[in-house]
Amino acid sequence: MFIIPSDIWEDMIDHARGHAPRECCGMLAGTDNRVTRQYRITNILAKLNEAELARFDQPKLSDLKQLAPEERADIAFQMDARELSQAQKDIRQRGIELQAFYHSHTMSPARPSATDITLAMEFEHCRAALNLPQPLHVIVSLEDRDHPVMRAYRIEASRATEVPVRRQ
Amino acid sequence: MITIRIPTPLRSMTGGKSEIEGKGASIGELIEQMNADHPGLKDRLCDEQGEIRRFINVYLNEEDIRFLTGKDTPVKDGDEVSIVPAIAGGAHD
Numbered sequence: 001m002f003i004i005p006s007d008i009w010e011d012m013i014d015h016a017r018g019h020a021p022r023e024c025c026g027m028l029a030g031t032d033n034r035v036t037r038q039y040r041i042t043n044i045l046a047k048l049n050e051a052e053l054a055r056f057d058q059p060k061l062s063d064l065k066q067l068a069p070e071e072r073a074d075i076a077f078q079m080d081a082r083e084l085s086q087a088q089k090d091i092r093q094r095g096i097e098l099q100a101f102y103h104s105h106t107m108s109p110a111r112p113s114a115t116d117i118t119l120a121m122e123f124e125h126c127r128a129a130l131n132l133p134q135p136l137h138v139i140v141s142l143e144d145r146d147h148p149v150m151r152a153y154r155i156e157a158s159r160a161t162e163v164p165v166r167r168q
Numbered sequence: 169m170i171t172i173r174i175p176t177p178l179r180s181m182t183g184g185k186s187e188i189e190g191k192g193a194s195i196g197e198l199i200e201q202m203n204a205d206h207p208g209l210k211d212r213l214c215d216e217q218g219e220i221r222r223f224i225n226v227y228l229n230e231e232d233i234r235f236l237t238g239k240d241t242p243v244k245d246g247d248e249v250s251i252v253p254a255i256a257g258g259a260h261d
């Protein structure tokens with residue numbers, strides 16, 4: 001069970017709504033499966049040039065290239081690397097642990113896409129060397145605008161398994 | 169020697185290797201030498217201004233070099249450098 005306090009839960013939904021139709025992204029940290037800290041991270045996808053988009057898988061890449069740069073964040077996200085490290089540093093200094101990455105899906109359900117899984121696995125291959133705990137991947141779906149849905153997943157061996165999440 | 173960990177998307181440039189060895193007095197020198205051994209690698213890591221691309225983290229023994237002295241950060245024998253693309257994803261089609 002992964003526990004997200006109500007104020008952070010609400011703020012994640014506000015974050016997602018505030019960026020819709022763009023995807024938002026961020027990080028969650030805490031201890032013992034309970035989140036105590038949330039970090040909003042900038043989705044810099046629109047700032048990536050065509051060569052930099054090459055990190056996305058082929059189907060996603062061709063979709064991205066068909067869109068104007070400012071529209072690309074509607075269907076994907078890329079965290080700002082500096083902000084991510086800044087958050088990691090803050091997490092270390094507070095003596096808490098990185099627990100999850102989160103992002104929004106503004107027009108699709110709260111489950112990881114093929115691209116989400118591929119790119120999470122890339123991180124998974126780097127993570128152990130950095131002594132980071134395995135993060136969950138939380139998705140906030142605004143598919144039904146009036147009823148946002150939040151779900152958490154563990155992604156390993158290219159498979160996503162849902163982890164129950166509770167608002168408390 | 170300094171060990172450099174290569175993320176999956178860049179392994180096509182290192183002959184599939186997940187770790188390579190390098191030499192240099194700073195991160196900048198290390199990148200130049202990696203690029204000499206694996207042409208094109210620098211372009212993937214650095215932008216037109218020569219700065220580390222904003223979706224890539226370069227860690228020296230777990231610390232992001234952006235919070236050390238960037239490409240001037242000194243490196244020494246036995247150090248470990250990890251190149252980690254920041255997390256990304258995409259919605260369903």
Ligand SMILES: [Zn+2]
Nearest residue numbers: 116257258259
């Ligand atoms: Zn996604």
